Amino acid sequence: MFNFTFNPLLTLLFFPLCGLFFLLIFIPDTKKNLIKVFSLLITSITFLISLFLWINFYESTSQFQFFTTYTVIPFFNINYTIGLDGISLFFILLSTFLINLCVLISWESPKFFVKEYFLCFLFLEFCLLQIFCVLDILLFYIFFESVLIPMFLIIGIWGSRERKIRAAFQFFLYTLVGSLFMLGAICFIYAIKGTTDLQILWFTNFPFSLQLILWILFFFGFAVKIPMFPFHIWLPEAHAEAPTAGSVILAGVLLKLGGYGFLRFSLPLFPYASLFFNPFVFILSLIAIVYGSLTTLRQIDLKKIIAYSSISHMGFVTLGIFSLNINGIEGSILLMLSHGLISSAMFFCIGILYDRYGSRILKYFNGLVQVMPLFTIFFMFFSFANISFPGTSSFIGELLILVGLSKISFSLVAFALLGVLFSASYAIWLLNRISFGTLNLFYLNQFQDISRREFWILLALSFLVLWLGIYPSSFLYEINFSTFNLFKHLSL
Template identity: 65%
Template sequence: MFETINPLLLTSVSPLIGLFYLLLVPKTNVNHCRLAALYSSCVTFILSLLIWIQFNQTSSFFQFCKTINWFSSLNFYYTVGIDGISLFFILLTTFLIILCILVSWESVTYYVKEYLISFLLLEFLLIQVFSVLDLFLFYLYFESVLIPMFLIIGIWGSRQRKVRAAYQFFLYTLIGSLLMLIGLVYIYLNTGTTDLQILWNFNFSETQQILLWLAFFASFAVKIPMVPFHIWLPEAHAEAPTSGSVILAGVLLKMGGYGFLRFSLPMFPIATVYFTPLVFTLSLLAALYASLTTLRQVDLKKIIAYSSVAHMSFVTVGIFTLNTQGVEGSIILMLSHGLVSSALFLCVGVLYDRYKTRILKYYGGLVQVMPLFTIFFLFFSFCNIGFPGTSSFIGELLVLLGSFQSNIFLTFAIAFSIILSAGYSIWLLNRIGFGSLKLTYFTLFQDVSRREFYILLPLLFLILWMGLLPNNFLNEIHFTVSSLLEHCSNS
């Protein structure tokens, strides 16, 4: 039965079906809207698991491909397909959307129907970003993701500066992508196509590669974000609702790393090698700067946001080592960061829902009154450090092994940021969970609810699974990465 069905197409269409159904439901029937969105996202996740089940891990080619004749006169074709790199990003997206809907079950009380429609639309767009094999369509979906995220931050944000943060996020990332649009138009005028599989084999001149690489780099560096293009991220996280921070840190930051792997490396291999020292320098500065900046933050969300900048700098180092260990480590680290940072933002959301503040000085000694919460927060803080047995440890170890082959000085310098990571993670854990209980500010305490417990538990399980059995994930990634690096070296 499954051989006759393309699960990728079903996964892509599923959020749209849920979205159109929500449009028909009266917005006064809030509970029905929530259940419809939850069931739709659960069905989408199950369908994405079918992709994983049917995925051939020994193939380095795109799978579940489908081409639709779009504008054949202009040589535009709607082509979708996935490989080992995009497979897990789709799974991560469909999984986190379920958590986003569950975590906002009680906290979002106005424009509920519109809120749920925004998340289903965001899910559809993200699945398309990770599956389309056409440069123009990728750019279209890549930028369209900004619209629902802009609404989520600007309408359902938690503080007064939410509209300003939404505009800053939207304009900063949109302007960063304008150079990519110019590069895209130039590629189409020179090659006559935007089909990715054709462009991979097109020989651009050295000058063309350098200019086009810079155009694409401007867009992807803002999305990751790399220092000094990171200004929008802490503000967006601080003002976004918990669910917005989860999907922003969990998936949206990964689009930049995915873009480097899918476009910059295979299309512009000469320029990639040429600019590798620049990327290493920026990544090292980002790791050290963001880690030190994290230590002086007082807002819980900004602490996690700056730590995300530091961790994503590890990812860029891994990608540009241009060897198997480094690239595979960067992919594992992106997936791990998607789970760990989402979990930490969920923990901050638990505190904010109860006490309506994220300022660190108001918290302390919560282990005495919220033991379950503290256990979860302790586990995810150790994951953030890269503790052995967790997914982050596997990713960081592979990146360090890859960078050691490329640049020994860089390896020791970037490893120093792990010590800083341990410093701010343990410091934050100690300030929140331990010490004396501050009864001056809060007198009523409530541990994690049953709903919150069942939201956090799958994240804990997945982090341990990826950390203890990494080959379950590396097997799918390996052949794709080997093929990608072979293509780069041959070019």
């Protein structure tokens, strides 16, 4: 059933790389419009191929589909093995969709090094797709770290303010140092087992004491990427200095790499250690929820408000993952997908204001509903989606996580609900502060509502948020069997 002479997954994985080389070699730097159109064409075709994979995905199995393997280094028993299951499928779709939007978002923003800017996004897409499909832990690590290169350049070169170099290095060094611990664990696993093939290692029983050590080493690599408290220091600075498209892809996909790593590696490879450490993760997650929410309330930079709120939402995700039951894990996957859409939309809205008025300081914005009614409607919708309003995508994810936590302890549910209360506080406060009140004409005296391009981008994101919130079963069907397969490893 899964033998393909033509493997569409392989086409998907290498199509952005082919586009990158064509753009690099054949299109000159001076043809800026051609560069943009070609980049949009490549990312659009990549997104359509990912939709083709979804359409042809067989939902009633936990096996990896579109599976193929190639020998890379025979002497070291390292193979390039790829496959798609219900967990990775939607992260692939999220990545291809948001990269495509990033090209549209950046249609007018890069004023210099335009070709290099879009080359970074094509290379970033190539690395992200590999991360979600490769089934070898060493190759996963290589691609996992490769995303640092284009993001470092995007923040450091095309960032919006003078602190962009500092933010780029902070992002790079924090995430790199955390991942070095994981590299040590991977090398040790290869030394004792002679393979880095994930499907073989899933059925390898590591001694409990060894599981504890390896789990901690993997934890550092994934916790920095999410980022969990107290490894979050790099995130607000990176978001504040990144261009709008950089913030969108950073919040939309890169923050999900840590959660995906926990699901794909930490839980199935080290099930007993995951059970042993889940109180520790619960404590860090609850601190992140409360700390992220309270810190959000005292920010004056619009981007930092959304960045700190992301720390709080990702605290919910780690609570769901380490609840170690079906409801919590499926809820965490849905919440990651939802957060990828909503946070991307929120950062895009902030980017619209920054492009118009050259500032992100909160005190300058008042009463925008009077002069930017379309913008205010979308901003209100995404603000309510951000607080998990019923009918939006986050509501389903957080509800499943709370159901999963209720099977462990109602005290956990009570503390987690504090995050819901705080998120409502800062989201409604921000919405009221920006949209209503008296126009601040002393600072801002020229106004322009959203353009046609911005309208269609926000409309597409709104549609997906509503789809995931109203009809989540269309996503849960594919996720369900893969989650049961993961849960089987946890029940060893």
